[in-house]
Amino acid sequence: MDLTFSDTELAFRDELRGWLADNPAPPRPAEGGDDADFAWRRDWQRTLSDAGWAAPHWPAEFGGRGATLTQSAIYFEELGRARVPLPANVLGLLLGGPTLMVWGTDEQKDRYLPPILTGEEIWCQGFSEPGAGSDLAALQTKAVKDGDEWVVSGQKVWTSAAQWSKWCMLVTRTDGDVPKHKGLTYFLMDMEQPGVTVRPLKQITGEAEFNELFLEDVRIPDANVVGGVGNGWKVALTTLMNExxxxxxxxxxxxxxxxxxxxxxxxxxxxxxxxxxxxxxxxxxxxxxxxxxxxxxxxxxxxxxxxxxxxxxxxxxxxxxxxxxxxxxxxxxxxxxxxxxxxxxxxxxxxxxxxxxxxxxxxxxxxxxxxxxxxxxxxxx
Amino acid sequence: MDFGLNDDQRDIQGTARALVGERASAERVREHAEAGTTDTGLWKELGEIGWPGIAVAEEHGGQGLGMVELAILCEELGRAIAPVPFLPTVAAAAIIEHGGSDEQRARWLPDLAAGRAIGAVASADSADLVVGGAEADVVVLVDRSGASGAVVAAADATVEPVDAIDPTRPAARVSGGSPELLSGDVAAGVDRALVAIAAELVGVCEGSVEMTVAYVKERKQFGTPVGAFQAVSHKCAQMLLDTERARALVSQAAWCADAAPERLHEAAAMAKAAASDAGREVTSSAIQAHGGIGFTWEADVHWRYKRAQMDAVLLGGAGAHRARVAQLAAANVRSAVTA
Incomplete structure (x- = not known):
C-alpha cells in the first residue's frame, strides 16, 4: 500500500499545475447565456490543445501525451483544483475519440480525431431516447440502407451540446428481426444537414444543457458506420465505459x-x-x-x-x-x-x-x- | 498510488482468514457467547504466534510491523466475531506504547504483545464501564479530548463484572486502584486504537454482507429468492457501499499511521466515524434482511449487531468524531484563506 504519487506522476502534476498557473482561463462571460458560455469553453480548449493539454490520455500519435490512467486522473483533479472549465468538446475528447481509437478505421481516425482535439468540431452523443433510458437497447431510431447511404428517422433526447455539434455518435436500429441488443449500428452523423432538428430542453435550473434531437430522413454515408453493421451495442459500450x-x-x-x-x-x-x-x-x-x-x-x-x-x-x-x-x-x-x-x-x-x-x-x-x-x-x- | 497489500501482508491476511475461519466458527462463537467466556485456547494460540504484538516495537517484545498489518488482523477477527480480547488488548498496547513512559512500556508491553496480559480501553468519562474489563490485567482510561490518559493495573482496582449486550467481550466496572498518568503522545496512541476499532468494524460488516447475501439467495417467497426483489437487493447494495466506504477510510488511516503520521489524526477520526455508522447500519440491515429469523437468538446475526454496537461507542461515537473532522477541516480552510 502506498497512497502517494510516483516521481513521474508528481512531475506530470507539477508541470500541469505550473502551466495552469501561467495560463489562467479568462473569466466566465457575465452575459450572453449558454452560447457565450460555450464559446468561452471552446476558446479555453483551443488554449489547452495548443499547449498539448486538451487530451493527455490520448496516445501521442493522435496528439495526446500517452498519459497513464493515473496521470489522466491527476489531469482532471488539477483542472478541478484550478477551477478552470472543462474543455468544450468533452464528449469528443472523452467518449468519441477513444471509441474511434478502438473501433474506427484508419481513414476515420485521420479524418475525425484532429478536429476533436482542437475543438474545431464539437461532438454529441445520440444514445438515449424517450422510450429508451436505462433500457438503452430498447431504442427505436431506425436506419435503412439505401445504396451506399443510410436513411435515418427517429428521436433522441438528453443530447448535451447538440446545438453546437458537428458530429453525433448515433446508435440506431438497423435490424428489427433479431434480439434487441443485436440489431444496432453505431454511426457518425453530420449534424449540419436537412432533417436534423435540435430543440433545447429547458431543465429545472432554467438553462438548457440538453436537447431533443429529431431526425427525419437524415442521410448518413456507409463510410460513417463505426465498428460494423449490427455491432452497435458493443461500440456503444466502449463509449459508455469511457463515460x-x-x-x-x-x-x-x-x-x-x-x-x-x-x-x-x-x-x-x-x-x-x-x-x-x-x-x-x-x-x-x-x-x-x-x-x-x-x-x-x-x-x-x-x-x-x-x-x-x-x-x-x-x-x-x-x-x-x-x-x-x-x-x-x-x-x-x-x-x-x-x-x-x-x-x-x-x-x-x-x-x-x-x-x-x-x-x-x-x-x-x-x-x-x-x-x-x-x-x-x-x-x- | 496503490491500495493493494504487499506479498507479506497478503500472507498475513490469508493465514489469518484460514486460522480464524477454522477456530472461530459460528458454532464456537455461539458457544462462548452463550457462556459469556473468552476462547482461552484460541487466545493462547494467538499470543504464541505473536498476533497481539504485531504492531508493537521489537524492543518491547512485539513484531515491529505496522498498523496496516494490525488492521488486517482486526478485520479478520471482526469478520468472525472471534471471542478473544484481541481488540481491547492491541488498543491498550498502542496507547501505552505512544503515551507511556519507559517504565510503563517495560511493565506492560512485553506481556500485552505476547498475549500473557489482557488490556482494555475506555473513555474516562464513560462512568467507568470498561468493554472487556472483566478479564483485563490493565485498563487504559482516555479523556474526552483523546489527548491525555492514565493506566490502571486491574490487580490494584475494584473490578465488578457487568452483563453487557456483547458477551464475547465481558465488560466490568473498574474503580479505585492507582491510575498512573500517561505523559507521552497519548493522542498518537488513541488514533491508532481508533483505527484498530474501525478495522474490526469493517470486518464485522464484511461478514454481515456475506452472511446476508447468502441468506437472501436461498430464502424464497412468492416463488423467487427474496434477494431478487429490489427492496432487498438494494438494501444489500447499500450494505456493501457502507462497508467499502469505511474500508477505504480505514485503509488510508492505517497507511497514515505507518507512512504519513502527520495526517493520522484526521484520517483516524474519519475512519472511526464512517466505520461506527457502517457497523450499526450494516448489521441492522442484516437483521432486517433475514426477516423474522434474523430476530431470533439462534440465527447468529445478533452477535454481529451487538459487537458493532459496542465498537461503535468505544472511544467516542461517530458524532464525536464527525465533529472533530469538521473542526479540523475548518482549521484547514482558515489557514488556506490566510496563507
Whole structure:
C-alpha cells in the first residue's frame, strides 16, 4: 500500500499545475447565456490543445501525451483544483475519440480525431431516447440502407451540446428481426444537414444543457458506420465505459471545493458548531469518494480488473453532492434560494446527479447483480 | 498510488482468514457467547504466534510491523466475531506504547504483545464501564479530548463484572486502584486504537454482507429468492457501499499511521466515524434482511449487531468524531484563506 504519487506522476502534476498557473482561463462571460458560455469553453480548449493539454490520455500519435490512467486522473483533479472549465468538446475528447481509437478505421481516425482535439468540431452523443433510458437497447431510431447511404428517422433526447455539434455518435436500429441488443449500428452523423432538428430542453435550473434531437430522413454515408453493421451495442459500450473514467476526478475535486466554501460560509456566520455533524459527515464522505475513485483506478491499472468502485463512486458522489447543496441552504439561509448565485444553482442542478449517466436505482442493480451476485428479477413482460 | 497489500501482508491476511475461519466458527462463537467466556485456547494460540504484538516495537517484545498489518488482523477477527480480547488488548498496547513512559512500556508491553496480559480501553468519562474489563490485567482510561490518559493495573482496582449486550467481550466496572498518568503522545496512541476499532468494524460488516447475501439467495417467497426483489437487493447494495466506504477510510488511516503520521489524526477520526455508522447500519440491515429469523437468538446475526454496537461507542461515537473532522477541516480552510 502506498497512497502517494510516483516521481513521474508528481512531475506530470507539477508541470500541469505550473502551466495552469501561467495560463489562467479568462473569466466566465457575465452575459450572453449558454452560447457565450460555450464559446468561452471552446476558446479555453483551443488554449489547452495548443499547449498539448486538451487530451493527455490520448496516445501521442493522435496528439495526446500517452498519459497513464493515473496521470489522466491527476489531469482532471488539477483542472478541478484550478477551477478552470472543462474543455468544450468533452464528449469528443472523452467518449468519441477513444471509441474511434478502438473501433474506427484508419481513414476515420485521420479524418475525425484532429478536429476533436482542437475543438474545431464539437461532438454529441445520440444514445438515449424517450422510450429508451436505462433500457438503452430498447431504442427505436431506425436506419435503412439505401445504396451506399443510410436513411435515418427517429428521436433522441438528453443530447448535451447538440446545438453546437458537428458530429453525433448515433446508435440506431438497423435490424428489427433479431434480439434487441443485436440489431444496432453505431454511426457518425453530420449534424449540419436537412432533417436534423435540435430543440433545447429547458431543465429545472432554467438553462438548457440538453436537447431533443429529431431526425427525419437524415442521410448518413456507409463510410460513417463505426465498428460494423449490427455491432452497435458493443461500440456503444466502449463509449459508455469511457463515460465516467476521468470526469469523476474533476467532480470529486469540485465537491471538496464546494464543501470548503460551505465550511467557510458556516464559519463566517458563526454556525460551524451547529452544523459540525453534517459538515464532518459530508467531508468524510467526500474523502471516501476520493479514495474509492483512486482505488478503482489503480486496481484497473495494476490488476487489469475494475473492482466494484465504479458504480459505488458515482452513487456515493451524486448522493453526497445533493446532501451538500441541501446543507448549504440551511447554512446560508433563504439567500441561498434566490436565483443568480451558486448555492441555488447547485441546489437545482444536483437533482440531475442521481439520474444522469446511470440512475442510482440502476447503479444499485449493477452492484446487487454483478458485485454481490444476487439473482435478477425477471422484468414484467 | 496503490491500495493493494504487499506479498507479506497478503500472507498475513490469508493465514489469518484460514486460522480464524477454522477456530472461530459460528458454532464456537455461539458457544462462548452463550457462556459469556473468552476462547482461552484460541487466545493462547494467538499470543504464541505473536498476533497481539504485531504492531508493537521489537524492543518491547512485539513484531515491529505496522498498523496496516494490525488492521488486517482486526478485520479478520471482526469478520468472525472471534471471542478473544484481541481488540481491547492491541488498543491498550498502542496507547501505552505512544503515551507511556519507559517504565510503563517495560511493565506492560512485553506481556500485552505476547498475549500473557489482557488490556482494555475506555473513555474516562464513560462512568467507568470498561468493554472487556472483566478479564483485563490493565485498563487504559482516555479523556474526552483523546489527548491525555492514565493506566490502571486491574490487580490494584475494584473490578465488578457487568452483563453487557456483547458477551464475547465481558465488560466490568473498574474503580479505585492507582491510575498512573500517561505523559507521552497519548493522542498518537488513541488514533491508532481508533483505527484498530474501525478495522474490526469493517470486518464485522464484511461478514454481515456475506452472511446476508447468502441468506437472501436461498430464502424464497412468492416463488423467487427474496434477494431478487429490489427492496432487498438494494438494501444489500447499500450494505456493501457502507462497508467499502469505511474500508477505504480505514485503509488510508492505517497507511497514515505507518507512512504519513502527520495526517493520522484526521484520517483516524474519519475512519472511526464512517466505520461506527457502517457497523450499526450494516448489521441492522442484516437483521432486517433475514426477516423474522434474523430476530431470533439462534440465527447468529445478533452477535454481529451487538459487537458493532459496542465498537461503535468505544472511544467516542461517530458524532464525536464527525465533529472533530469538521473542526479540523475548518482549521484547514482558515489557514488556506490566510496563507
Amino acid at each position: 465516467r473514467a476521468g470526469l469523476g476526478f474533476a467532480l470529486q475535486v469540485r465537491l471538496r471545493q464546494y464543501l470548503d466554501d460551505l465550511i467557510a460560509a458556516a464559519d463566517e456566520r458563526g454556525v460551524l458548531d451547529a452544523y459540525a455533524g453534517e459538515l464532518g459527515e459530508l467531508h468524510t464522505r467526500c474523502e471516501s469518494i476520493r479514495l474509492l475513485a483512486w482505488k478503482g483506478l489503480t486496481d484497473v491499472e495494476k490488476y487489469g480488473q475494475p473492482g466494484p468502485e465504479g458504480s459505488l463512486v458515482k452513487w456515493l458522489w451524486s448522493d453526497t453532492n445533493q446532501r451538500a447543496t441541501q446543507l448549504a441552504a440551511d447554512i446560508v439561509g433563504p439567500d441561498a434560494l434566490t436565483y443568480g448565485n451558486d448555492w441555488s444553482y447547485e441546489l437545482l442542478r444536483a437533482r440531475g446527479n442521481t439520474i444522469e449517466g446511470g440512475t442510482t436505482e440502476i447503479l444499485k442493480n449493477i452492484v446487487a447483480e454483478r458485485v454481490l451476485g444476487l439473482p435478477r428479477l425477471k422484468a414484467a413482460a
